[in-house]
Amino acid sequence: MVKTKNISFAVGKKNILKNVNSTFENGKVSAILGPNGAGKSTLVKCISGTITPNKGVIELDGKNIKNIGLENLALKRSYLNQQFNLSVGYTVKEIVSMGRFPHYKVYPSKIDDEIITSAMKLLDITSLSDRITNTLSGGELQRVHFARTLAQIWPNSKEEQEGKILILDEPVNNLDPQFQHSILELAKRFAENHNVCVIIVLHDLNLVAQYSNYSIVMRQGEVITQGKTREVLTEKLLEEVYKVPISIIKNDHHFNIVTGVKYNRLENELIR
Amino acid sequence: MTQRVKITYISLLVLLPICIIAGTSFGAFKIEFEQCANILLNLFGADNYSDFTNPQHNVLLYIRLPRVCLSMMIGAALAVSGAGLQGLFRNPLADPGLIGISAGAMLAASIAIIMGLQFTSGFLGYYSISFATFLGAILTTIIVFKLSKSNKSTNIATMLLAGIAINALAGAVTGFIIYLSDDDQLRDITFWSLGSLGGADWEKVIALIPLIILPIIMIARLAKKLDVYALGESEALCLGVNVNSLKRRLVVWVTISVGACVAIAGMIGFIGLLIPHITRLLVGPKHRNLIWISAILGALVLSISDLLCRLIVAPAELPIGILTAILGTPLFLALLIQQKRKING
Numbered sequence: 001m002v003k004t005k006n007i008s009f010a011v012g013k014k015n016i017l018k019n020v021n022s023t024f025e026n027g028k029v030s031a032i033l034g035p036n037g038a039g040k041s042t043l044v045k046c047i048s049g050t051i052t053p054n055k056g057v058i059e060l061d062g063k064n065i066k067n068i069g070l071e072n073l074a075l076k077r078s079y080l081n082q083q084f085n086l087s088v089g090y091t092v093k094e095i096v097s098m099g100r101f102p103h104y105k106v107y108p109s110k111i112d113d114e115i116i117t118s119a120m121k122l123l124d125i126t127s128l129s130d131r132i133t134n135t136l137s138g139g140e141l142q143r144v145h146f147a148r149t150l151a152q153i154w155p156n157s158k159e160e161q162e163g164k165i166l167i168l169d170e171p172v173n174n175l176d177p178q179f180q181h182s183i184l185e186l187a188k189r190f191a192e193n194h195n196v197c198v199i200i201v202l203h204d205l206n207l208v209a210q211y212s213n214y215s216i217v218m219r220q221g222e223v224i225t226q227g228k229t230r231e232v233l234t235e236k237l238l239e240e241v242y243k244v245p246i247s248i249i250k251n252d253h254h255f256n257i258v259t260g261v262k263y264n265r266l267e268n269e270l271i272r
Numbered sequence: 273m274t275q276r277v278k279i280t281y282i283s284l285l286v287l288l289p290i291c292i293i294a295g296t297s298f299g300a301f302k303i304e305f306e307q308c309a310n311i312l313l314n315l316f317g318a319d320n321y322s323d324f325t326n327p328q329h330n331v332l333l334y335i336r337l338p339r340v341c342l343s344m345m346i347g348a349a350l351a352v353s354g355a356g357l358q359g360l361f362r363n364p365l366a367d368p369g370l371i372g373i374s375a376g377a378m379l380a381a382s383i384a385i386i387m388g389l390q391f392t393s394g395f396l397g398y399y400s401i402s403f404a405t406f407l408g409a410i411l412t413t414i415i416v417f418k419l420s421k422s423n424k425s426t427n428i429a430t431m432l433l434a435g436i437a438i439n440a441l442a443g444a445v446t447g448f449i450i451y452l453s454d455d456d457q458l459r460d461i462t463f464w465s466l467g468s469l470g471g472a473d474w475e476k477v478i479a480l481i482p483l484i485i486l487p488i489i490m491i492a493r494l495a496k497k498l499d500v501y502a503l504g505e506s507e508a509l510c511l512g513v514n515v516n517s518l519k520r521r522l523v524v525w526v527t528i529s530v531g532a533c534v535a536i537a538g539m540i541g542f543i544g545l546l547i548p549h550i551t552r553l554l555v556g557p558k559h560r561n562l563i564w565i566s567a568i569l570g571a572l573v574l575s576i577s578d579l580l581c582r583l584i585v586a587p588a589e590l591p592i593g594i595l596t597a598i599l600g601t602p603l604f605l606a607l608l609i610q611q612k613r614k615i616n617g
Contacts, residue, residue: 050506074512085362085504089557094499101500102512148503152511 001026002047002165002197007056009042016042017053018221024214026163029184029191029198031208031229034218035242040201041082041169043218047199048079048167061163074102077165078152082173082201084145092128092136092144096120099151115154122186123147138174146171146183155194166190168200172207180204184211205246205257209233217241230255277555277565284568291575295340296332298579300587303328303336339472342480343578343592344571346469346537347547349484349529351570354544355551355563356491356522359498361428364552367545368530371435371523372412375442377534378465380408382449385460401464402535409531412438413523426519428505466591467540469578476536483532487525488567494522495559502557540593543570546600553607573600 002024009017017039024030024047032040045051047058049065058065065073078099096119100112108116120126123143133141146168153164166187172180188211190196202208208215208229215233216226219241225232230250238246238257247263249256297308307324311332350368357366368374384404416438420431450461497518501508509515533540547570548562555561574592577599581590 045506048506048510050509070509070514071512074510077510079506079510081504081506085502085507088362088364088502089552090499090502091556094558095503098500098503098511101496106496 001061001163002199003059004043004047005057005059007043007046007053007058009039009046009051009053016221017046019056020218020221020223022216022223022226024165024197024199026197027191027195028213029188029200029211030214030216031212032199032201032216032218033203033205033208034224037220038218039221040218044079044167044169044199044201047165048077049073050079060165071102074152076153076162077167078149079167080145080149080169080171082169084141086134088134090133092125092131092133093120095133095144096125096147096151099148099154102152111156115151119147119151119154122150123183139176139179142171142174143179143183150186150190153190153196163195163197165197165199168198170201170203172202172204180207187211205233205238205259209248209255209257233257273561277561280554280565281568284565284572287572288568291344291572291579292340295343295575295579296336299331299336299582301327301331303332308332334473338474338477339469339578340575341477342472342536343469343575345477345480345484346533346540347543347570347572347574348488348567349533349570350540350543350574351547351551351566352488352491352563353526353530355548355559355566356494356498356526357544358548359501359559359562360519360522361432362502362504364549365545366432368526369439369541369544371431372416372438372442373409373527373530374534374539375439375446376412376415377405377409377531378539379442379446379449380411381405381464381534381538382446382453382461383408385457385464386449386453405535406531409534410527412442413527417520417523425516428519463591464538465593467538467593467596468589468591469537469581470589471536480532480536484529487529488563490525491522492560492563492567494518495563498522498559499557538591538593540574540596542593542596542600543574546596546604547573549604550607553610 004020004022007017007020008015020039020043022043032043034040042051046053049070052066060068060076093116097108097116099119100108100116104112117126120129123146125140125143125147128136128140128144133144136144149166149168153166155162168187171183171187175183184200184207187198187200191198200212202212212229214227215229217224217232217237224241225237233248235246235248242259244259245262247258247261249258249263293305293308293312296312297303297305303324307328310323311329315333354367357368357370358364360366361370381401381404384401416431416434417426419434420427422430450458453461497508497513500511500513501515501518503511505515508518530544548566551562551566551569555565574596577595578592580599581592581595584590
């Protein structure tokens with residue numbers, strides 16, 4: 001479980017995060033949403049440990065993240081950044097293998113190799129294994145790095161329930177709908193089957209509605225509301241946050257959010 | 273290890289003794305291959321080989337062999353430093369010259385020369401220019417490192433820019449010193465700036481061993497971390513790499529080895545830039561192979577270059593910096609064109 005307690009982050013005089021309190025549970029997918037510049041990426045960077053907040057504490061299973069140590073943290077938490085550097089000349093397999101870096105000293109073990117193979121299979125990139133990464137398309141590269149991120153916190157056994165943390169910053173940006181759904185489905189499966197705490201920054205509200213258990217809505221560096229996705233996300237709130245018409249279609253089986261249009265159920269027509 | 277990497281290792285390791293024999297055999301004073309091999313075998317206790325004269329033995333042992341050793345060590349050190357810095361900057365164009373190490377060392381050497389430091393007597397006097405040069409390299413790196421530090425972490429882009437600025441400044445001051453210098457000093461400075469392995473002796477070789485072998489081993493130990501660092505700084509951090517310590521350690525070891533090289537042999541360009549690049553084209557970017565193969569290739573290339581320097585205008589000698597550039601550039605371009613063809617199909 002991850003908790004942020006009163007964290008603030010500022011660059012110069014600009015406050016990017018203001019007293020953010022939030023909780024992310026194991027076994028659940030938590031989505032962070034909000035308009036551009038709301039501080040979503042900064043929040044996940046703080047949680048991942050790549051930046052340190054100016055104020056406040058981040059706790060991982062009750063322990064201050066500062067006291068865990070980089071190497072131990074790397075065994076528990078993986079983070080997929082929004083942008084990737086061009087790692088010139090490395091092959092797909094080499095990049096995915098780097099996900100296992102914290103787990104071995106000199107050469108990867110047999111288990112590491114199996115995990116690397118499984119992660120590549122899961123993301124359907126086995127056929128790209130020997131391709132140099134700078135020749136890949138944006139979507140392929142995204143899947144390669146997602147495989148690397150998964151490999152890092154991959155459970156060592158099927159029964160493992162250690163409660164690792166998977167942080168994804170806009171993981172579906174370059175992907176077609178098929179891969180968008182398959183990646184989020186995978187994240188959800190990791191949460192449910194291995195008790196992983198999944199934290200995702202997402203812009204697509206419909207994907208938030210379909211895949212997340214919890215939602216944290218942010219605006220201008222502050223958390224406006226948080227709670228179960230089905231309960232928290234209302235047309236009124238989202239319209240206020242995003243300043244566009246929003247329709248929610250909700251019943252026992254479905255929960256979908258359509259942006260940019262207002263669906264009038266009585267007249268059964270679209271009103272802009 | 274892939275087949276390609278194995279073949280590269282084996283062929284380079286086979287070339288290494290060949291280069292040593294060629295380097296000790298050829299030259300103004302003639303020593304045949306066989307005699308050369310005999311003298312070398314003699315060194316290792318096989319004393320039944322004695323088909324050589326005393327002068328041959330002495331020239332080989334006290335002039336040529338230390339020179340070959342020196343060229344190989346310096347070649348390896350420059351190549352490994354280049355490989356490390358290219359990893360740190362995530363840019364194949366980086367080399368030890370880029371962050372001002374060589375320019376700072378060169379400036380210190382020029383100051384030492386114009387102040388007439390080499391004429392003072394005693395041990396320190398004899399090596400005073402080398403000491404000054406080494407200190408110059410270290411001082412420049414400290415300045416560049418301090419300038420690029422913000423919020424407890426080192427910004428690599430700032431470091432690059434600071435390096436370029438310091439490079440320009442050191443270049444200008446060196447230029448001013450050249451303007452002030454008399455003819456003899458000018459000759460010394462020019463000689464230093466073009467590089468030479470002419471003064472090689474065992475004393476220098478022994479002095480260099482710790483300053484070169486240790487940094488190579490320490491840089492090679494950072495290989496795995498440098499691979500992860502290629503993903504980006506925050507990615508490396510998330511994978512458990514202490515990024516700041518990695519930068520600091522790499523720069524410290526590179527400075528020590530490059531500083532020592534420039535102190536002994538002057539400025540030798542292109543090795544640090546070209547050798548890692550060529551190695552990358554041969555065996556890929558993974559740093560474990562890249563660093564070790566760069567070391568061997570650097571040793572080979574610099575010893576061959578030095579041999580050519582001695583042969584081309586024998587009995588005089590060409591400054592080695594000229595030759596590494598002339599030899600390296602076409603080879604590099606050929607490899608680039610080959611790679612372009614491969615990508616274009």
